[in-house]
Amino acid sequence: MKKGREPKVEFSGALGEQLAASIDWPNGETRGFAIFAHCFSCSKDFVASRRVANALTEHGFAVLRFDFTGLGRSGGDFSDTNFSTNAQDLVAAAKWLDEHYDAPTLLVGHSLGGAAVLAAAAQIPSAKAVATIGAPADVDHILHMFQCSLGDIEKNGEGEVDLGGRPFKIKKQFVDDVRNQSLGDQIAKFKGAKLILHSPVDQTVGIENAEGIFKAAKHPKSFVSLDNADHLLTKIEDASYAAEVIAAWAERFIPSKAPSIDDEGHTIAAESGEGKYHLNINASGHHISVDEPVSVGGTDRGATPYDLLCAALGSCTTITLRMYADRKKWPVNHIETWVDHAKKHAKDCEECGEGREGRVDIFHRRILIEGDLDDDQRARLLEIADKCPVHKTLEQSSVVTTKAVDQ
Structure with missing residues (x-):
């Protein structure tokens, strides 16, 4: 049975541009909705993004992945954005999910996407859990990544920086916005569960950042070492390990919301709202997914x-x-x-x-x-x-x- 994926999802971001997104659906009952925020030098279709999304769907989550303003297939110019607008893109994604399906309960972010998730989490009331992969503990860390071009940016109002081997134009307003951020305070505001994944040999965002996030976060919080993984999780086994850990951890804090029937001989067949014919079945407390083939208008995510x-x-x-x-x-x-x-x-x-x-x-x-x-x-x-x-x-x-x- 094939996993469902909704193509050509678009919503308006913080700057009013149309942001490109996709939703990965679980085969069966949907436990909850998650948003995955990738690193700024990647896209929603990067291998780590896809692997995390796949693992979460296997554990019952529907996952929205999107490209930030000016990145990937999204509209706008990245040089017009800053850290605050990136965080607001996440808030906009959560609002779109709430209006069209259900509000997200899980937020996952990789690298600077992880920092954006930490900054946005307290502004998304439905979020119960946040997981970060290789995220910086302070947004000021971004300026260290810009160090070789910071002088040009300050002098000329803009400059080109290298993020993960890709050139990006950065304007002074981005730098000014970063200097006004206090990520530690924003981390402390989020009262839900936190999971911090980080490689001790990360050469892009050092392991000390994981310690900083952990100290700023309130309980419940957890840390998992990614051993010899690189920053971008380019090895499929590293991406898979991180994905499975996040998915299993999230189940503890986001239990299934399906109504329970425990006595034998009773069945509920309810529309899920996630496809024309997709149904969530509760058969004496056991959950089954029912659907029709794509050829007749279904999404082929169930028997x-x-x-x-x-x-x-x-x-x-x-x-x-x-x-x-x-x-x-x-x-x-x-x-x-x-x-x-x-x-x-x-x-x-x-x-x-x-x-x-x-x-x-x-x-x-x-x-x-x-x-x-x-x-x-x-x-x-x-x-x-x-x-x-x-x-x-x-x-x-x-x-x-x-x-x-x-x-």
Whole structure:
């Protein structure tokens, strides 16, 4: 099953420019929404950005990644921005999510994107947790990165700096804005959970920055070393490790918000709001995602209703055979049931027998049984397969009642 991704998402940033974004969706129920802010020398499609987003979707988060004003595919001129507008781009992203889906509960930032996340977190009331990767502890650290060009910027009002091997035009207003920032105070204002990931051999943003963030942050807070990783997490194993740590950590502070049903035999199928046909299913406390293929207007992020019907027949058959084999103490090592579904006209259906009209649902069931069994035992198991409860339900008439309920 393919993960969903919503293309060509755009929203207005702090300077009114259209910012390019994408949303990575989980296959099943959405635990919450997250925003990932990449480093300024990267883009939303950088390998570390993608890997973190993928890991979070595997843990149930929908992730909005976007390019800051003037970066990547977003509109505007980066030289017209400053640290304050970058932080406000994040606030704008959170507002757009709240208006179109749901407010974000998790913020993740890499490098200067991490600093922006720390600055913006207290301005995003829905945020419950923040994770940073290789982030500076003080925005003044940016000026050290500009050191070779700082004189030109001060003298001429602008200059070119190198960030991660890419040239950027920086104006004096950017420098002035940085000097007026107090990131430590902004970190202290955020009362949610904080996770600080940093490499001890980071040559771009030294490990002492992680210590600075940790000291400024209020509890709950955690630190994880990224060992031999470089600043940009260019090795896929480093990006994957950071991503999995963030995703597992976030689950502790952002539990699933789906309504719970614990008693057997009750199911809720509710629209998720994340696609035309995407549903969150709660089946006796167990969560399932249902959707339709893209070819009919769905997002292909879940099994179809008929997939579930086939799964019910196949699983009931396998369980019934296992129960019977164990009761008989027969040497059955493994059982698989494969089910295919089709619709046929009764007149064209050899399996239907007489007395049927119109279109008929046909379930083709194939059963694999591994074990040292003789022919009579295998034949008996096939007979037992026809006695599984779901098989009987499908072959017999059922009664479905319907009534409206109050909101």
